[in-house]
Amino acid sequence: MYYNEEFETLPRPALEALQLKRLKGMLERVCSGVPFYRETFARAGIVPADVQSLADLRRLPFTYKQNMRDSYPYGLFAAPMEEIVRIHASSGTTGKPTVVGYTQKDIDTWTELMARSLVTAGVHRGDIIHNAYGYGLFTGGLGAHYGAEKLGASVIPMSGGNTKRQILIMKDFGSTVLTCTPSYSLYLGEAAREEGVDFRSLKLRVGIFGAEPWSESMRKEIEEKLNLSAVDIYGLSEIMGPGVAIECIEAKCGLHIWEDHFIPEIIDPETGEPLPEGEKGELVITTITKEGIPLVRYRTRDITSITYEPCRCGRTHARIARMSGRSDDMLIIRGVNVFPSQIESILMDIEGVEPHYLLIVDRKDNLDILEVQVEVDERLFSDEVKHLQSLTQTIEKAIKDLLGVTCKVRLVEPRTIVRSEGKAKRVIDKRERN
Ligand code: DLL
Numbered sequence: 001m002y003y004n005e006e007f008e009t010l011p012r013p014a015l016e017a018l019q020l021k022r023l024k025g026m027l028e029r030v031c032s033g034v035p036f037y038r039e040t041f042a043r044a045g046i047v048p049a050d051v052q053s054l055a056d057l058r059r060l061p062f063t064y065k066q067n068m069r070d071s072y073p074y075g076l077f078a079a080p081m082e083e084i085v086r087i088h089a090s091s092g093t094t095g096k097p098t099v100v101g102y103t104q105k106d107i108d109t110w111t112e113l114m115a116r117s118l119v120t121a122g123v124h125r126g127d128i129i130h131n132a133y134g135y136g137l138f139t140g141g142l143g144a145h146y147g148a149e150k151l152g153a154s155v156i157p158m159s160g161g162n163t164k165r166q167i168l169i170m171k172d173f174g175s176t177v178l179t180c181t182p183s184y185s186l187y188l189g190e191a192a193r194e195e196g197v198d199f200r201s202l203k204l205r206v207g208i209f210g211a212e213p214w215s216e217s218m219r220k221e222i223e224e225k226l227n228l229s230a231v232d233i234y235g236l237s238e239i240m241g242p243g244v245a246i247e248c249i250e251a252k253c254g255l256h257i258w259e260d261h262f263i264p265e266i267i268d269p270e271t272g273e274p275l276p277e278g279e280k281g282e283l284v285i286t287t288i289t290k291e292g293i294p295l296v297r298y299r300t301r302d303i304t305s306i307t308y309e310p311c312r313c314g315r316t317h318a319r320i321a322r323m324s325g326r327s328d329d330m331l332i333i334r335g336v337n338v339f340p341s342q343i344e345s346i347l348m349d350i351e352g353v354e355p356h357y358l359l360i361v362d363r364k365d366n367l368d369i370l371e372v373q374v375e376v377d378e379r380l381f382s383d384e385v386k387h388l389q390s391l392t393q394t395i396e397k398a399i400k401d402l403l404g405v406t407c408k409v410r411l412v413e414p415r416t417i418v419r420s421e422g423k424a425k426r427v428i429d430k431r432e433r434n
Helices: 014-035 035-044 054-059 065-071 104-122 139-151 163-172 182-196 216-226 340-348 385-403
Strands: 084-090 098-103 127-130 152-159 175-179 208-211 229-236 243-247 256-257 262-267 282-287 300-303 331-333 336-338 351-363 367-376 406-410 428-430
Touching: 014 035, 014 054, 014 282, 054 262, 065 098, 084 104, 084 139, 104 139, 127 139, 127 163, 139 152, 139 243, 163 182, 163 300, 163 351, 175 182, 182 208, 182 216, 182 367, 216 229, 216 300, 229 256, 229 300, 331 351, 331 367, 336 340, 336 385, 340 367, 340 385, 367 385, 385 406
Parallel strands: 127 152, 127 175, 175 208, 208 229, 351 428, 367 406
Antiparallel strands: 084 098, 229 243, 243 256, 262 282, 282 300, 331 336, 351 367
16 A cells, blocks of 8 residues: 555656756755855865766765754754744754754645655554654654644544553544554553553554664564554654654565655765665765755764665665664653763753763663762762752752753762773663664
8 A cells, every 4th residue: 555656666767866856956955045055065165066966965065963053043944934834853962952944845745754654554544543752842743643634544642641541542532553652652551451451452553653762572572562563663853753764564674765855875974985785874864855954964873774675565765774773872761862961061060060970771661761870079978968869859850851851860979980991981771772
């Protein structure tokens, strides 16, 4: 089953011709409309007319999350604010979020690609989609919502949280599709058991899970516990949101990346050089149809590999492997993107706290938990217990307020956190990954 058969099955030569045409148009647009691109292209000694083949793409400079931050909030927008109809944002490497703007055409494209992704995952009209991705600045909720409506399915806009109610609704409303993060799906499974609800008695058939790393063994566990077929969906706000790539229900072997709108490359994150098909490296994406904030060779930092082998579902779009990590230190904690440097700058603004800390991430009852161990100065450590307690709460509140992440702070004595002779090890991630 296809949503848009013509585009999903375009023979590769036609797909590549379309990519080149769209790429050229996009390069003209960004060079005339965005000073950042005019400057970086000039520095690289390149004008859009130099790009005459898809292979020429590699001559263009990369774009980084930092470039978006430097032009915070709207500096990289290629359309005037009068044409921007939606704004989303995700965490940046420091306190400031990365801001993305969509024109009406961008929303239409996203909606179409999300509808296409849902059909690829085996969803159809008549399905009842329980959408537990968060609604808000995060792209998950609204992205899945619009796609589901466009497809003609019934969407229940649950958003995250209020787990008991989620289970009641899922049961009473007869939900057939669940969309949320993989870790939240397992949490729902556990909570249902506590409520005496057996997933085998529910109508759920398909789960569409993404926004954080997960593994094949986790897929197996989810499928067993929730009695559904679990599909991996990938996306990022900078590029669009959910629906950049998704597994097909037929093969569940790699995620089709929608090449009529995005050009993927796999590069060596150290050297920036392109890697051959099948080799693991960093995913770089060029958007070729976006108007609000088109991105040229955007460094996603996500590690994967790509294959152009035909897929048994008949779609001709390349497949990327399940994400196996990141080339930077970004953590995803209960769906929230967090950089250790963000926590560090919060800690450093608090009096009595030493610049030695350790973040310990674990998963308990299928939920991510973050412990922040931090050294306090000698004077403070010998202080009254109530002062230490209040400091703990101050730090926990600051992290919650600024980053949206709940954590447990543990104050430790001076010189207890292991010092390193090279790069400091700031993070211990105990969550399962393979
Ligand atoms: O997480 C968009 C999304 C929403 C995708 C719902 C899928 C479902 P951001 O908050 O900007 O956007 O985070 C993007 O999350 O660069 C990856 O590191 C990670 N990520 C997203 N999907 C997957 C996945 C949304 N399927 C960042 N597997 C990305 C592993 C994923 N990591």
